[in-house]
Every structure is written in structure tokens, then in C-alpha cells.
Amino acid sequence: MKPTSDTPRHSEYRLRRRVHFYEADPAGIVHFSWFSRYMEEAEHALWREAGLSIAPLASDIAFPRVAMTFDFRRPLRFEDEFMVHIRIAAIGRASMRYTCVVSRDGQEVAIGSLTIACVRRAEDASMQAVPIPDDIRARFEVADEAGA
């Protein structure tokens, strides 16, 4: 499906999620490594809402992660319901940056950011930075409220 000038552009996604037992650690709280996965789940849901898969089965274009940050404010526990709100903060020639807020009952749990690059994978599995293809770029825009 080719995007046209009328194609709606997507800039954010709110993912509702519940903590699985295996995501919590012996301290009884979600292990911090899971927040990068929560953020990515929301990112991929944003791409699906935009009519895209971030990793189609037969594609030589890929979007490896190049930077990530997270600040943790409150713990999440088994069976807690929470929200992952991801927003596009910047779209560059060959990269995108997201900001992300994880919250529970309206209270901030964690704040993160993620930068991804656009690359072409060669036969030998090496990667080279390339511009984001136009039919992908045309579906996204920077969110109004997203801080840089």
C-alpha cells in the first residue's frame, strides 16, 4: 500500500500492558532490562498502526537500535497494569528518535528514549547506513508535545 499525500501520519502510540510473572525479579519488581522491551513493543505497535512492519520477512532494510536511555522512578510488580506511551521526537535522514513514558495509574514509572538508524544489510550480514525510504518516512511525523 503506497502512501499518498492524504495518508495519515503517525507520531505516537499508547500501549496497555500487564506485567508477566517472568518479568519480575527476586526483589519482586520488573527487572530493568524489560523496559527496553516494553518501549520496543510500543514502537512496533506504532509502526503497525501506520500500516508497516519494522522487520518484514524479506527486506534488506533494517532499523537497528543505536542509543537508549531510561530513568526509573517507581517499581512495577507482577500483574500491575501499565501504559507505555511512545512518541516520535525527531526524524532525520537516516535515523529516528523516540521518547517514551511508562506510567501506572497516571504516575510516572519510567522515562526513556530510543534512537534507531536505517541500514541496508548486505549479503555478508554487514550493515550500511541509508536514508529512510520515502514510503516509510511518509507515514510518520514528529509528535507535537515530544521534547527533543
Add this chain to the structure above:
Amino acid sequence: MKPTSDTPRHSEYRLRRRVHFYEADPAGIVHFSWFSRYMEEAEHALWREAGLSIAPLASDIAFPRVAMTFDFRRPLRFEDEFMVHIRIAAIGRASMRYTCVVSRDGQEVAIGSLTIACVRRAEDASMQAVPIPDDIRARFEVADEAGA
């Protein structure tokens, strides 16, 4: 490196391991999903000792898992040191079966089994069962003491 009639055959491997914090759950014990990973770590170490990778970068032959069992006897906790002893129980035309004992201080923690198939992956990502290639088969043999 082609195997010859003198190539030693491998039938078992003992992997020493320590429990990572993120492997234990809110009950303070290793989440049961990790045992299948421990068993696979030992399997891949067995293949490396036999001079092989179970998943070389450019290969259309793969070894998907087709069956697994585990009985859990005792818990493992954060920083526990344990042993994963994997043995080849059967080698078929297009499949292999392992048995596995996880222990700590000589006491059985868990007992598992794993059956893998040999497949060829087509361009469209579909898989078809094929005989285990001779140069792989030549490096393995059934362990003496492994129960069927």
C-alpha cells in the same frame, strides 16, 4: 575441517553455570522457562567442542526443536552455581535426542530431554526435513549411559 574415521566423536557435555539475577522470579527461584535455555546452552557447547556451530551464519540447514520435557526437583536461586550435563540419547536419520540433568552440589535440580530435527530452509522461509549431513553425523555418537 572434514571429519575422518579418526575424528573423535562427542556424546556429552558438562556446562558449569551461575544463576543470573534476571533469571530468578519474585518467588526468589529460577523461572522454569530458563531450564530450556540452560539445556540449549549445553547443547551448543557440545557442538562447539565437536568443532561445529549449530547455526552457522550462512547455512540453509537448521536444527529446530521439536519436543522438550522437564521435571523440576529443587529450586535454583540467585548466584547458585550449578551443572548442566547433556548427553546424546539417540541419533536418527533426521533427528537427535538429548537427555539433560541439571544439578547443584551433586543434587538433582531438574531432568530434561530435547528432540531436534534437521531441516533445510527454503527461500520462502519454509522448512523441510532432511537427513543430518554426514559431516555433522560423523562427529557425534550416543552416550553410553544415556537412557532412551
Add this chain to the structure above:
Amino acid sequence: MKPTSDTPRHSEYRLRRRVHFYEADPAGIVHFSWFSRYMEEAEHALWREAGLSIAPLASDIAFPRVAMTFDFRRPLRFEDEFMVHIRIAAIGRASMRYTCVVSRDGQEVAIGSLTIACVRRAEDASMQAVPIPDDIRARFEVADEAGA
């Protein structure tokens, strides 16, 4: 909330799920270790539907896993939608057994089973088998169609 003779009993749960990127491996398919997690997610959803948490914050009763099996028939890939159908196959004095079918588009992907025990945890973190408490037992029953 105490169960009464009118409390509906629960025997099965159908969980709808989508494959996350981090659940698939370099072969492009869901790593087999995830199926035990999918099964447990469905189990915990069954308990929630019955008005229970399988691991309340302050409880000395716990339900460790004592046995698991899985047969794998077809692969799952990134973004596949699938169903996890868990059913209670047996309820003993101090244990329960589930069977589980994972399917996609009506086709069987994997078939599993899980046995859990009921234990009391002592101060020193040791566990002792105890009968399933009545207020938990009263909420469950064996599913009609579940094979032993």
C-alpha cells in the same frame, strides 16, 4: 471474596497474543523457551478470571512448576497472532495439571502440559508440599474435553 457453592468454576482460558520481536531468534522463529512463558501467561489469566492471583504480594502459599512438556509442530514468526488455549486436566490434593494448545489460524503450533504443586514457604525460603487451600480449589474444575 470468599467462594460459595454458587461461585462459577473455571477450567480453561483462551489467550490471544502477538509475537514480539525479542521472542524470535536468528532462525526467524519464536525461540522454544518462550512457549513455557506463553503457557504460564494463559495460566495466570485463567487464575485472574477466577478472581485469584497465583502469586499475591503477601502469601506463604506458592505454586512452583514441577513438570512441563512441549511438542512443537509449526513455527511462529515476528508479529504472528496466535492463541494459547489452556485447560485444567487434573486437580489433585496438592497439585494441578494443565494441557495447552498453541495455534495460529486454527493450525496447531505447539502442544504442552504443565504440572504445578502447592507449597508453603517457610521463613528460611524452604518449601513444603501442602493441600491446595479450599478457597482456591473451589474456583477451579477439570475441563470436560481435556485429555489426561
Add this chain to the structure above:
Amino acid sequence: MKPTSDTPRHSEYRLRRRVHFYEADPAGIVHFSWFSRYMEEAEHALWREAGLSIAPLASDIAFPRVAMTFDFRRPLRFEDEFMVHIRIAAIGRASMRYTCVVSRDGQEVAIGSLTIACVRRAEDASMQAVPIPDDIRARFEVADEAGA
């Protein structure tokens, strides 16, 4: 074991590690969520070398993670051997900060940082910031070469 003025202080740790199959994703490279786990594995090894466990079985003192960053430079693949070099960058009254370099064959793969807080857990599972206990503080010092 009480530390004395002669107790050696620890400031860094080098962890050697190999990529497990289940750590790599459909792009064939280690999923970025694993780097926070690699960093934590090295941190816990540093604490063990200092004669400590970061999470003893019966302790009301805990060290939750409050901030994390990672920049990713090169991919890691299945069976790659790599090094995780963690260094203490700062020790505060109630927090510590680490920097971390992941490398393979001398080439930088990823650069991270991690800040942890010292808290006391109450009966109700709430956490309150407290000073790092003296017998823990006495075992660590800031690494010479660690940038702030």
C-alpha cells in the same frame, strides 16, 4: 567478613562472555535489551569479587536501578566472544554509578552507564533511600580511569 582498613577496594571488573543463541534476534544480532543484562552480570561479578552479594537472601537493603544509558556501535552475533568491562564512576551517599564498555576483539561494541540507589525495603514492599552501609562502601572505590 568485616572489612578493615587493609581490605582491598574494588573498582572494576572484566567479564568474558559468549553470545547465547536465544540472545540474538531475527536480524541475527544480539537484541539490545540484553546489554543491560550483560552490564548487570559484570556488576554482580564485581560485587562477588569484593566478597559481597548484591542481593543476599535475607536482607532489607536493596540496590534498585535508577538510570541507564547505552550507545550501540557494532553488532554481536551468535557465539561471538566479547568482554564486558564495568568500572565504578562515582560513589555517592546513597547511590553508585558505573560506566561499562562492551567490546569484541578490542573493538567497541557498546558503551553504557548505570546508576543504582541504596534503599531499605519495608514490610509493605515500599522502598526508602538510605545511605550505603559502611561495610559495603568500604569495599569499593572509584576507578581511576572512569569518566564521570
